[in-house]
Amino acid sequence: MKKKKSVFKEGQITSDFIANAIAKHQVKTQIGAHNIFLGQVRKDVIEDKTVKAIDFSCYQEMADQKLHDIREETFEKFDLTCMHIYHSLGEVQVGEVCFFVFVSAPHRPQVYEATEYIVNRVKEEVPIFGKEIFEDASYQWKTNV
Amino acid sequence: MKKKKSVFKEGQITSDFIANAIAKHQVKTQIGAHNIFLGQVRKDVIEDKTVKAIDFSCYQEMADQKLHDIREETFEKFDLTCMHIYHSLGEVQVGEVCFFVFVSAPHRPQVYEATEYIVNRVKEEVPIFGKEIFEDASYQWKTNV
């Protein structure tokens, strides 16, 4: 369950991909509760310019290391059966999903907090960069605040 | 968004149904964060008997009323764009999903808590009954503790 695997996906995370991840957990019959977080690219308007897409990039070696640490520390902190993290690289259009956190446990009490913990740590600690591309093709660099 | 609609589905909630619900939200470009809770039927062992399925039934008129109240009160309490609740009726096998709560908002801070709030209220207040059917075809009535 704790094996290191690829978090990064080229382009959007499709609803089919998410469905497939859920379906795979039906054989794990000790699970009673799943919690899923999805980050979707918002059509923000920044100083009269409308976001059309975000172009993600990352510092892969450091990202893999940080994601590995987050995974290990989440399993230590919460009683989970599985956890999965996926993040897009490259261009993701407005309305598309770019971030998918999936936590499963026998019982529900800790799943919400575990998901929130993972989401916050990924946002704060994993070196992922995002260029907000506006409809007029200009851009600005996104910052997690 | 707040319209009253059918929560109850005959049999399991499939991953395709979940995927479709997610995909439908791509046009709502003000959304930045989704949180999903899934309840999955656990293969519990109770006094040497193994659960094979849960057979759900409900007191429909009261359930609809309570679900309506929960929906209204959740929208008052949290800044959400959408929320959806689905629950199975009839037999749901071990490993299958019987409960699906889906919350969406512009930003993430409240989505985890909103999901937890809805899940807890549905479990405590909505008159849904479940017969845990064991592999030997005997059964017992499930209670939310």
Next chain:
Amino acid sequence: MKVIYFGKIADVTNKTFEEIQLEKKDVKSLIIYLNEKYAIDLNEMQIAVNQNLVSKSEQITLKDSDEIAILSAFAGG
């Protein structure tokens, strides 16, 4: 007075509804009736009047037009 049964209660009474004649139409008399006829214990049942749970300890009068439901423990989710 029509009473409807759900969950384990319907299982124990072996019916989903029945017409009950009570001398005094109130919650206390209904509880006594169910206990005597079906041996359903007080803490095994919840009583909803017009789709709202009511207290089992208060003296609540029932009308023939009320929708009276006897429910076992909830198990959704």
Next chain:
Amino acid sequence: MKVIYFGKIADVTNKTFEEIQLEKKDVKSLIIYLNEKYAIDLNEMQIAVNQNLVSKSEQITLKDSDEIAILSAFAGG
């Protein structure tokens, strides 16, 4: 000393890596170099040495074998 750039930093420097010669091989000298050459402000950059963020205010010596990365603000999620 090889330095790699990511995000907005790579955009500003217009390169993803470069070979830098510093008289004194430490974090402070590197910050000064980046500020003078590219006008990158201290609070616009994060510095990772061997995949770990380091303090920009402490005096940290750098080795040629270190993997030194200059990162802009994180934007994952």
